[in-house]
């Protein structure tokens with residue numbers, strides 16, 4: 039912030055000069071009033087009194103005008119600086135590592151880029167000009183009071199110990215209280231967002247009561263802490279009022295004594311009391327602004343926290359080491375996150391960047407807070423350009439391994455490499471989103487510079503002809519309140535088309551083919567075959583049919599690899615995969631619609647990661 043203000047040094051100097059001039063001119067009014075009192079008491083001529091009166095009016099008008107102008111200039115300067123800060127924060131937020139976003143919760147980041155920016159913005163545009171004006175007024179008024187009569191200035195200092203005590207007590211507690219308030223508000227927001235996102239699941243499991251109770255508990259905690267904040271402020275203001283009372287009483291009593299001894303004139307005593315009274319406002323503003331400053335520093339700390347978390351700009355990081363950053367701005371569960379290397383995007387010939395080998399060496403992983411390892415000592419080699427299917431019962435670790443390969447999260451032990459620092463990995467998760475906007479907008483998320491012809495070609499290549507039918511097309515608005523709703527299968531079809539546009543060398547797909555609508559299982563299967571061509575792909579295969587068509591199959595159980603090989607080899611080995619396949623084919627023989635989940639226990643798709 040200070041660095042950004044430094045960029046406008048000349049503007050800042052001019053602003054401070056205008057404010058200084060305004061304050062200095064305004065401060066001539068008490069001595070002018072004192073001179074009028076003396077002129078009246080000494081029965082001076084009407085001409086002198088009129089001249090003094092005219093001077094008073096002129097000083098008031100010019101002082102007020104300059105102070106107003108200086109304030110406007112300062113607000114403009116601060117707003118320009120804050121606009122830059124907002125851009126920095128937003129830029130950093132969209133580059134946050136995906137697992138950082140997931141572990142801190144999206145509402146925390148949202149509250150940082152909205153509530154916290156707002157707190158800083160309010161303080162900077164409201165409090166900062168006031169504080170600057172107040173500080174100038176205090177310095178010049180105390181100087182004026184000392185020039186008028188140092189004894190009266192000393193008398194006024196009686197109020198300082200009261201203000202000191204009040205401020206120290208306030209500062210000692212307020213940082214903690216305001217920090218708590220913002221944190222509690224953010225967890226309350228998180229509960230609401232989670233409940234809205236998981237509304238279907240909550241209804242299905244009839245846990246509305248538990249969620250409401252949790253929300254009520256969090257709200258009560260936030261309100262109780264807000265009450266503490268109000269109490270703290272009230273006590274602080276009470277002490278400030280007492281300080282003003284004691285100080286003014288001391289100045290008036292000293293003036294009375296000095297006047298009695300003829301040491302000062304009535305005009306000087308009047309000017310001193312006016313000067314002191316004039317200090318009330320700026321001192322009050324300065325000390326009560328501490329309130330805003332405290333809230334702003336809490337907000338600023340959280341904003342800087344966001345910019346510190348984000349990886350620095352520069353060459354695209356290797357997602358395995360540095361986590362895959364998000365490319366789309368909003369939701370946490372953005373399905374296709376990793377950026378596309380420029381060469382790949384520009385060249386866009388499949389295989390332009392040679393698909394690298396993937397090596398998984400001794401990888402173990404435990405979710406934060408979990409007691410059981412989700413993955414144990416996994417060793418895998420996936421040759422470049424081949425497609426590997428991960429199969430296994432629900433909870434065996436397929437999604438966890440897929441996400442680690444995609445660079446979302448780091449293994450606790452072991453390492454995963456995908457070529458020597460080559461390009462990025464592209465993840466399509468179970469939660470594919472339709473973003474508000476046209477079909478073209480939704481596709482260009484993967485490659486912003488794609489032409490309409492390229493978008494159309496990609497749709498045709500993945501067999502998404504339904505998207506180009508009359509009444510639809512690239513300009514059709516999808517998602518949002520005015521958009522055409524799309525079924526899950528079609529949304530996934532578009533996600534697969536995006537893969538083609540992004541053209542990543544490594545592709546990770548988790549549950550990419552839930553069929554529905556015009557995008558049937560067969561159509562999606564063909565699209566999948568097309569998008570995995572010429573890349574190294576890892577597919578979480580929930581239906582064994584998908585696994586059969588892959589080059590290599592890896593069977594997981596309890597976080598460990600129990601079998602691996604081609605479909606034919608695994609059938610010949612007559613092990614666990616072979617019996618799963620038998621069970622699967624028997625079952626599909628008895629059904630008209632294809633396939634159950636390989637997750638034999640619970641095939642749920644609303645599991646949260």
Ligand SMILES: Nc1ncnc2c1ncn2[C@@H]1O[C@H](COP(=O)(O)OP(=O)(O)OP(=O)(O)O)[C@@H](O)[C@H]1O
Nearest residue numbers: 405408412431432433434435436437438637646647
């Ligand atoms: N966010 C999480 N926090 C804690 N534990 C988790 C989390 N996600 C998954 N797990 C646990 O890690 C283990 C592996 O889960 P994972 O989702 O990788 O299995 P999966 O084989 O993909 O299952 P499914 O077929 O149901 O998607 C399971 O025991 C699961 O309960």
